[in-house]
Amino acid sequence: MPxxxxxxxxxxENEGVSPxxxxxxxxxxxxxxxxYDQTTGSQALTAADPRDIRDYQGTMVRQGLKPATINRRLNAMRRFYKWAVRKGLIDESPFEGLRVGVKAQKQAAPKWLTEKEQRRLLRAVREYGKKDWVRDMAIIRLGLDAGLRLSxxxxxxxxDVELNARSGWVRVRYGKGGKAREVPLSLDARKALAAWLEARERHPYADDPHLxxxxxxxxxxxxxxxxxxxxxxxxxxxGLTPHTLRHxxxxNLIDAGEPLTVVAALMGHESLNTLAIYTRPSREDLARAVNRDL
Structure with missing residues (x-):
C-alpha cells in the first residue's frame, strides 16, 4: 500500500488547515x-494496534519528551487514524476506546515582558537594526501589539493589512486550527507598519505578495x-521568542482590565480557560504586590 x-x-490542506x-x-x-518501522519491521501504519500506540507513548516518555510534545504527536496520530477509517483504509482506529496522553505538571505563569523590558526591546531594534530596523520594528510591534503567532x-x-488615518487591521487567514480572525492595530503598530510598507516599495522582491x-x-x-x-x-x-511577545x-490587555472574552477573541482562542495562565501572577506580580505602598 502506498x-x-x-x-x-x-x-x-484542502480542508483549509493552516500550512x-x-x-x-x-x-x-x-x-x-x-x-513503527524500527520497532515492528513494518511500514504499514494501517496495521498498528492499541498496544503499538501505548508502546510508542512509553518510548516518548522514556526519551524525556515534554508532555505537550507527546500529546501533540498523539493527537496528530488520532486524527490520522480517524481519517483512515473514513477513507476505508482500516475498519477501526487503534485509538478506539484507548486512553492515552501525558498529564502535564501544573503550568506556571508564562514568560512575558515587563514594561521596562518592552522599552529595552524596542530601543534595541532602533539602535541595532541597521538597514532592516524598520521591517524588524513592524515584526516586533505585531507581536507586542497584535499578539500574532510566528506562523x-x-x-x-x-x-492582509488595512491602514487608515485613524484605524488599522490585520487579517489572520490561517490561525491555529485553521480559524481566521481580524485584529485591530494600535497607533504604534500602525506607524511601524506604515514605515515598513513605504520602505518595502524599494525592496528587490517588492512584487512578492508576502508582507x-x-x-x-x-x-x-x-x-x-x-x-x-x-x-x-x-x-x-x-529566552525571548515570538511567543513571548504574544504572551x-x-x-498587557488583562492588566489593563479588558474582559477575557475580548482578549480571547483577539488571541484567537475559543476557550476562556486558555487565558487562565495569564491571570496567574508571575514572580514580578507577587513582588510588586508586597512592595506596593499602602
Missing part, C-alpha cells in the same frame, strides 16, 4: 512512522524567529 501520509496531509499545522502533523506522523506573521500578505521580505524573498517562520531572538539578546532579555500582548 504511504498514506502525503494523501492525509493533502486532504488537510504550519499541516507541516507539524507531517513531522509528527513521520516520527511515528520511523518508530501567522510569516503568512501575512499585503492584502515581510528578506534578502532571498519572503521571510520564513525560522527567519522571523531569528530576528526576534536576536533583539532579545541585544536587549539582554534571556506579553495578552498580559
Amino acid at each position: 504511504d498514506p501520509i502525503p494523501t492525509f496531509l493533502a486532504d488537510l 504550519h499545522t499541516v507541516r507539524a502533523y507531517g513531522a509528527d506522523l513521520r516520527a511515528w512512522a520511523r518508530w 501567522e506573521m510569516a503568512a501575512l500578505t499585503l492584502d 515581510f521580505l528578506g534578502q532571498r524573498g519572503p521571510l520564513s517562520d525560522a527567519g522571523i524567529y531569528r530576528i526576534v531572538t536576536k533583539y532579545g539578546r541585544l536587549a539582554g532579555i534571556e 506579553t500582548f495578552a498580559k
Whole structure:
C-alpha cells in the first residue's frame, strides 16, 4: 500500500488547515512512522494496534519528551487514524476506546515582558537594526501589539493589512486550527507598519505578495524567529521568542482590565480557560504586590 501520509496531509490542506499545522502533523506522523518501522519491521501504519500506540507513548516518555510534545504527536496520530477509517483504509482506529496522553505538571505563569523590558526591546531594534530596523520594528510591534503567532506573521500578505488615518487591521487567514480572525492595530503598530510598507516599495522582491521580505524573498517562520531572538539578546532579555511577545500582548490587555472574552477573541482562542495562565501572577506580580505602598 502506498504511504498514506502525503494523501492525509493533502486532504488537510484542502480542508483549509493552516500550512504550519499541516507541516507539524507531517513531522509528527513521520516520527511515528520511523518508530513503527524500527520497532515492528513494518511500514504499514494501517496495521498498528492499541498496544503499538501505548508502546510508542512509553518510548516518548522514556526519551524525556515534554508532555505537550507527546500529546501533540498523539493527537496528530488520532486524527490520522480517524481519517483512515473514513477513507476505508482500516475498519477501526487503534485509538478506539484507548486512553492515552501525558498529564502535564501544573503550568506556571508564562514568560512575558515587563514594561521596562518592552522599552529595552524596542530601543534595541532602533539602535541595532541597521538597514532592516524598520521591517524588524513592524515584526516586533505585531507581536507586542497584535499578539500574532510566528506562523501567522510569516503568512501575512499585503492584502492582509488595512491602514487608515485613524484605524488599522490585520487579517489572520490561517490561525491555529485553521480559524481566521481580524485584529485591530494600535497607533504604534500602525506607524511601524506604515514605515515598513513605504520602505518595502524599494525592496528587490517588492512584487512578492508576502508582507515581510528578506534578502532571498519572503521571510520564513525560522527567519522571523531569528530576528526576534536576536533583539532579545541585544536587549539582554534571556529566552525571548515570538511567543513571548504574544504572551506579553495578552498580559498587557488583562492588566489593563479588558474582559477575557475580548482578549480571547483577539488571541484567537475559543476557550476562556486558555487565558487562565495569564491571570496567574508571575514572580514580578507577587513582588510588586508586597512592595506596593499602602
